[in-house]
Amino acid sequence: MPPVWLAGFAALAWWQKTWFPRGSFGPVWADLLGGLLVGGGLILLGLAIFEMRRHRTTVIPHRNADRLVTSGIFKRSRNPIYLGDTMILAGLILYWDAVLALPLVPVFVWVIEKRFIVPEEARLRQRFTTAFARYERETRRWV
Helix, strand or coil: CHHHHHHHHHHHHHHHHHHCCCCCCCCCHHHHHHHHHHHHHHHHHHHHHHHHHHCCCCCCCCCCCCCCCCCHHHHCCCCHHHHHHHHHHHHHHHHHCCHHHCCHHHHHHHHHHHHHHHHHHHHHHHHCHHHHHHHHHHCCCCC
């Protein structure tokens, strides 16, 4: 489950900041940007979950979707929940001043893409062939 992966990566960042504090992003701007990223990520998660519930389809990654959701926040990103997770991780790393943990963000993106996004999109492509092909052309995977 993606929240478990997010928690694991966040725990690694916290561990690095607690046991191996190195460098600093700066006193104020990193805290502010970190807070904005975490808040923005939570808002994205909320908007995406609301839209999926409104269309009565699952938010569980390995289940088959009943409907292809292309409205709301899904007009801007095919994966707003994963984008929100990534923003939360980046925000926590900035807020905690976990400088050495910054490379965890692209690693997290890679893991999420390989373990969740690619298989989900394959299922959606198979189930909603024409509609998903159009959606895929019109809406980017991340932003």
